[in-house]
Ligand code: ADP
């Protein structure tokens with residue numbers, strides 16, 4: 001058995017290079033956490049590979065050009081370049097090509113371009129170990145964008161590595177790649193447990209091909225085996241349940257540390273929590289909201305997508321307009337949701353403020369100054385915002401689904417140990433009822449401070465989960 005083993009971790013985004021949502025947080029922090037874990041057993045040589053989009057932020061002069069190679073496509077050979085850099089000790093490969101360079105951002109509006117770009121990236125990733133003359137024991141892909149690196153590497157390696165697929169968001173299966181596989185010389189899956197339509201889509205194909213399928217919370221692993229969340233793959237996931245598991249995400253406590261966060265007007269920790277209020281005052285002033293320390297400040301930091309139940313927030317705020325509160329909503333995405341959010345802000349001036357954009361600094365400030373973080377997600381594979389909210393003293397009010405259920409202890413269940421509020425139905429009425437209760441408890445200072453303290457003390461570091469990944473990797477390596 002080898003003394004050390006190697007893992008190639010691949011994703012479409014990774015913080016701090018480029019981030020759109022939680023996948024970026026995970027790809028930017030999990031490999032580092034695994035690398036730094038003191039397991040006492042064998043060393044893990046884990047490295048990350050992401051596409052080299054033009055919008056990637058990199059420390060000056062620290063990128064090294066490693067190799068040029070070509071990826072077979074139709075009857076052509078597409079030129080690809082691989083670069084490397086180092087992030088806190090983690091080797092990061094950046095793969096470039098004409099199609100990747102055409103994207104400043106991560107995901108393109110042009111779905112056909114996006115599909116070809118990620119097929120190319122997945123194939124290039126699968127070729128990387130040979131190009132770099134590096135023996136990879138485990139290939140770990142994330143979501144549909146990189147999923148096909150698994151069948152690709154199995155198709156052309158004499159001794160393929162063990163493979164892991166993490167599902168961060170099941171409904172996004174890569175349907176935009178339909179009809180393109182043969183251009184990259186990849187055959188559809190022959191797994192008869194998959195429905196016909198799934199045999200040529202990246203996420204189902206890789207779920208069939210991978211040695212291990214993971215979701216980002218234990219509850220979501222169970223949910224994808226049900227008709228409600230399974231996106232018509234629930235019978236398939238049930239049939240492969242022995243190789244499906246859920247590991248809860250963590251957050252990078254160095255990035256998300258209210259005691260040393262340069263982006264905050266006022267840093268704080270549990271011992272001097274009273275400093276938190278300055279962040280709320282800063283937000284009230286910045287966005288022309290009523291300046292009142294006692295008004296509960298509701299915040300949303302989210303992609304604007306049906307998944308997130310943002311429409312339910314708009315409805316509930318209208319239903320609860322008779323209660324005292326103010327709200328700041330930060331998020332972008334679905335144009336219809338953006339338009340509705342602006343209409344709400346116009347209808348409630350001085351009370352509701354909306355910023356339809358991605359703003360890292362403002363997100364930190366909202367977690368630090370907000371009182372309640374609204375997350376009424378219709379489904380939530382894990383969710384990181386609620387963990388960040390708890391760490392920053394912004395109490396989450398969320399729907400009891402996926403990772404929200406696994407990471408928040410609801411006041412209703414245990415008022416003394418609670419870290420937030422959970423409700424069940426994906427309706428604005430259910431959200432309003434839960435929010436009304438939470439606003440009432442906001443008025444009971446002792447109870448409120450206790451929930452806040454519980455959340456700020458909760459352990460959302462990667463340590464526990466990273467260990468679970470390592471145990472899984474070791475099991476797979478043993479079976480090589
Ligand atoms: P998802 O990955 O589904 O978007 P998560 O809760 O797992 O949801 O992660 C979202 C991450 O993206 C968090 O780090 C959150 O702070 C960040 N985020 C979401 N929307 C915005 C925004 N508009 N501006 C800044 N950060 C955002």
Ligand code: GLC
Nearest residue numbers: 022023168216381382383384
């Ligand atoms: C996805 C999910 C989110 C999860 C994130 C990171 O974007 O929507 O719930 O936290 O991936 O795993």
